[in-house]
Every structure is written in structure tokens, then in C-alpha cells.
Amino acid sequence: MTEPDQSADPDSPEGRGGAASVMPAAPPGSGRGSLDRRRILGAAIEYIDENGLNALTMRRLGAHLGVEAMALYRYLPGREQLLDGVVESVIDELYGDPDVHLAAAHGWQDYLQRLAHGVRRIALAHPEVFPLVATRPPAAPWVRPPLRSLRWVESFLDALIDSGFTEESAVAAYRAYSSFLLGHLLLEVSQKGVKISPRDEPEGVPEAIEGTDLGNYPTVVRLEGLLSLDESAAEFEEALENLLERLEVVLREGRSPRRGDARA
Amino acid sequence: MTEPDQSADPDSPEGRGGAASVMPAAPPGSGRGSLDRRRILGAAIEYIDENGLNALTMRRLGAHLGVEAMALYRYLPGREQLLDGVVESVIDELYGDPDVHLAAAHGWQDYLQRLAHGVRRIALAHPEVFPLVATRPPAAPWVRPPLRSLRWVESFLDALIDSGFTEESAVAAYRAYSSFLLGHLLLEVSQKGVKISPRDEPEGVPEAIEGTDLGNYPTVVRLEGLLSLDESAAEFEEALENLLERLEVVLREGRSPRRGDARA
DNA sequence: CCCGGCGATTTACGCTGTAAACAGAGGCAG
DNA sequence: CTGCCTCTGTTTACAGCGTAAATCGCCGGG
Numbered sequence A, B: 001m002t003e004p005d006q007s008a009d010p011d012s013p014e015g016r017g018g019a020a021s022v023m024p025a026a027p028p029g030s031g032r033g034s035l036d037r038r039r040i041l042g043a044a045i046e047y048i049d050e051n052g053l054n055a056l057t058m059r060r061l062g063a064h065l066g067v068e069a070m071a072l073y074r075y076l077p078g079r080e081q082l083l084d085g086v087v088e089s090v091i092d093e094l095y096g097d098p099d100v101h102l103a104a105a106h107g108w109q110d111y112l113q114r115l116a117h118g119v120r121r122i123a124l125a126h127p128e129v130f131p132l133v134a135t136r137p138p139a140a141p142w143v144r145p146p147l148r149s150l151r152w153v154e155s156f157l158d159a160l161i162d163s164g165f166t167e168e169s170a171v172a173a174y175r176a177y178s179s180f181l182l183g184h185l186l187l188e189v190s191q192k193g194v195k196i197s198p199r200d201e202p203e204g205v206p207e208a209i210e211g212t213d214l215g216n217y218p219t220v221v222r223l224e225g226l227l228s229l230d231e232s233a234a235e236f237e238e239a240l241e242n243l244l245e246r247l248e249v250v251l252r253e254g255r256s257p258r259r260g261d262a263r264a
Numbered sequence C: 001c002c003c004g005g006c007g008a009t010t011t012a013c014g015c016t017g018t019a020a021a022c023a024g025a026g027g028c029a030g
Numbered sequence D: 001c002t003g004c005c006t007c008t009g010t011t012t013a014c015a016g017c018g019t020a021a022a023t024c025g026c027c028g029g030g
Helices: A037-051 A058-064 A069-074 A079-096 A108-125 A130-135 A150-162 A167-196 A218-222 A224-228 A232-253 B037-051 B058-064 B069-074 B079-096 B108-125 B130-135 B150-162 B167-196 B218-222 B224-228 B232-253
Strands: none
Touching: A037 A058, A037 A079, A058 A069, A058 A079, A079 A108, A079 A130, A079 A150, A108 A130, A108 A150, A108 A167, A108 A232, A130 A167, A130 B130, A130 B167, A150 A167, A150 B218, A167 A232, A167 B130, A167 B167, A167 B224, A167 B232, A218 A224, A218 B150, A224 B167, A232 B167, B037 B058, B037 B079, B058 B069, B058 B079, B079 B108, B079 B130, B079 B150, B108 B130, B108 B150, B108 B167, B108 B232, B130 B167, B150 B167, B167 B232, B218 B224
């Protein structure tokens, strides 16, 4: 049941030991131990994973924890901070992933590969949370989604600089890498979300999209099969490798990745 | 006043005739003409641009239009559909942009360049709306943000196929292009948003981010200047050109962009 | 024994989205 | 002109939201 989609995506939640899932935390109703910030955030993530983001309210989260809504306010100043905490907690799962390293022990490319797949694993494990990771306003302009954590920014920059990147190119790589991860993963989870969970609009019409007749879009109709293929894993891998190759060129040429001339 | 940031970003709202702005629509209070779906959506976009996304409520939008909230329900089934309409309207601005063409009259690269800059112009003109464009669940899995419109998907695929791309590589290009646009532009507007509008958290602390002492992050501290530079326009241009080059290789090799061997 | 404080609850308020009933302004038949 | 129908916006109402403030039960130290 829920067979491995196709050729076993190594980052999909089923295709793995579950290293990227939330803490055990005990089943929902049985959470009897007294409240605590970690427990609340864990329950919030669990609740969003199960019921979707806009189903999360203070009252319902309280109920899920066997407690009144106002009890949460002893540990969190308000709903916004709850969401911030959720984002932070989800990203912190990276820290416990044994396949992702804080230092580039086996070269910067290995480091970037592991980090990228770690983030992808998180995104796929919490597809309902990831849009939050992507869109919550960052603490500083240069703390970019989806990494959003000073620790990982520091780790990223150190890894590249230690590997020979200049400071400028390390920063440029950080930007390109963030953008790549954000775009790919946000698209992947939103695609996943629409495929499996018509949560917001319970009436899902597979044919005749949104009432528009597709007669005016013959190419779309003709390519619908191709368009519907899910090649997320391969696309991700390929784009990641392309990015790494670009960075390798930058590194070898030993300068900021602003193109020198290149004539074309 | 509000001088062109640096070297005049051609997509920034100030650096242009305003071709990507919403319809004139008359000043807020004076909107006396009877209601109508277009007018409502235009006012909603205007309201979000001015007051932020979560300040938009049916009641306030009604007031902004000089009408009670319930009047809006005669033209829209509910709030969700209002947001869908906002997204659709914003993307439809592309259709009125004279610099963006529906057909690849001057080659597919010109087409993709114009389209990309058109979308970027929209994102920068409506930074508060763009996260909505990025995260609203698409109507079908292959209607991807940020294009989100059958018409543009059709136009995109036709342009590439007419230029010699195979169907497979046109679809792959569509995916890569969406992902590139989404990642770059979402990052750019969220960065912009945090820089100019501390709307949600009115207390902006420029130093000492979120209470963390930066002592544990020496590299971040050392590179803060570099990290804070806003090179969005150049990054965008460079990443776009890189993508076009990749696609050109795909086109010349006349096959799906799945890498044949390439050994490394 | 009291008692102070801590963790959770109760109550309350203003705001939200929206269902349902209502009101008024044309247009048209008689 | 009168009566009615439709079309558009208002009024009223309700459940649910986030959260401020007051309250309550408990529990360890004088």
C-alpha cells in the first residue's frame, strides 16, 4: 500500500527510515504530560500535517493537546509566534538528520548535495508547512528561505569559503542555492498538495478545469500527459547538479560569479 | 525623490512608465460607480498593495469601495474566490504589458526574456500579492505558479515548440522556467518586504536579530555587508541567462533535457 | 495552618466570514 | 398611475476566531 511512487524517490517520506519525521511525541489524544513549548510546536506541526494550515487555530490546537486555547499563551506570545516557532522547528529537523552535515567534511559539493536533499526531505515530509517556511517574512533580509536559520547560513558560508570560494562567490552561491531550493520545493509541494488533497475546495473536478473549456488550448490538451508526469525527483537532481557545475566554474575561475565578459 | 535604487532596475515600479500597474480605477473613496467583479478585484489588489495581505477582510474591502461587506457576495462566492480572483487579475496584467508578447515573434529567447521580466515587474509592483500567486493551490498540478494561467502555459509551450523544441523538452523547459521564476521572485519580494515594511511586527530591531547574539556566527557577522547587498536585478538577469543557455544546449542537441551521459 | 505563586480555565470583547431576511430603485404590464 | 418583478445593496444574526483579564485549583514552604 502506498507503493513507492516510481523508482523509489530517496527523499519521499515512505522511501526512508523516517529520519526526517517529527519527534515521536506520542499519539494525539494521549499527550498528557504537562505543556511545554516543544510539545506545543510538535503538536502544531502534526496538526498542520494532518489537517492543513488554515485548519490550525489556537482553540483546535489546544483541544488537540487536551487543553484550553488560553493555556498555550503561557508558552507563546501569540499565533504569529506560534507559526514562527513551527517554521523554526521544522527547519531544526535538519539538525537531527544524520545525512546532513554541518561541516563540509567530504567536499563542498557533497555538503550542498546532502543539505539540499535534507531540505527536500523536510519539504516532502511536511508539505502543508513548507509554504509557511517559504513565505514567512525573514528576520533579516539575508536570512533567506528556505534555510532561515543563522546556524545554517553560517555553516553554508563556512563550508564554501573553507573550500576555496571567495567571500563574494560564497554569498552569491548562497543566494543562488536558496533560490533554487525555494523554487523547486515550493512547486513540488504545491503540486503534491493539489494532487492528493483537495482540502480547501472539496469538489475536485479532474476534467474541465475551472469551467474553462480547453478547446482554446490545444497544445495544453495535447501535452496533458507529458505535463502531468511527476518527474520532480529527476528535475531536482538535474537542477541541483547544474547549479553545482556552475559553482564549480566560479570556484575554478576564482572570482565572483558576475560574468567577466564571456562575449556572448 | 525615491531615486532609482542603483543603476536603474528596469523592472522596478519607479523605473518605468507604469505599464505593469493596475487599471486607473479612480481614487479609493471616489469609486462611486456601481459594483462589478473587475472593480472589486482591482480594489482588492490596491488594498493589499497598500495595507498588506492580512489586512484584507471582506468588511474593510467593502468599506474601501464605499459599500457593505455583503454586497461583495453578489459578485464573488466568498473570500477564497476573491483571493483566487486577485491572483488571476494580477497575472492578467501580463496580458496588457506591451513588452510581453504572446507569440515568439523574435525568437524563443526574446520571448522568454520578455515574459520573465514581465512577471518580475508584476512581482515588484505587487510585492504583497506575490506570495499569494506563489502559494495558492493551482487548478491542476501542471498549472504552475507563477504563470498559473492556461493561456500563458499554452503560449509558452507553443513558442518553444514552434522554435524547434521537442514536446518533451518544451515541457521540461516550462518546469525549469517556472521554478526559476518562482524561487527568484519570491525571494526578492520577501526580501523587499522585510526591508521596507515591518508591517506585522511593528518593532523592527536592526541590530541583535531576534535576540540571538551573533557571537556564534562570526562568518555571518563578517559578511554582513556582502549579505545585505541587494543585487536582485543582476542575479535575476544572470540566472535567467544561464537558464536560456541551458535550454539552448537542449534545443541544439534536439532531445529531452534528461542528460544523455556527459560522464561527470 | 495559611499562603503565595504557578498552570490551566472561565469569561468577555471585538473582529471575522457568511447565511438569511429585508429594502429600495428602476422597468414593464395592465 | 398602480401593481409587481427583478436586480442591487443593506440589515440582522450567528458561529468561530485571537486574545486580555479575572479566576480557580493545586502544591510546596513558612
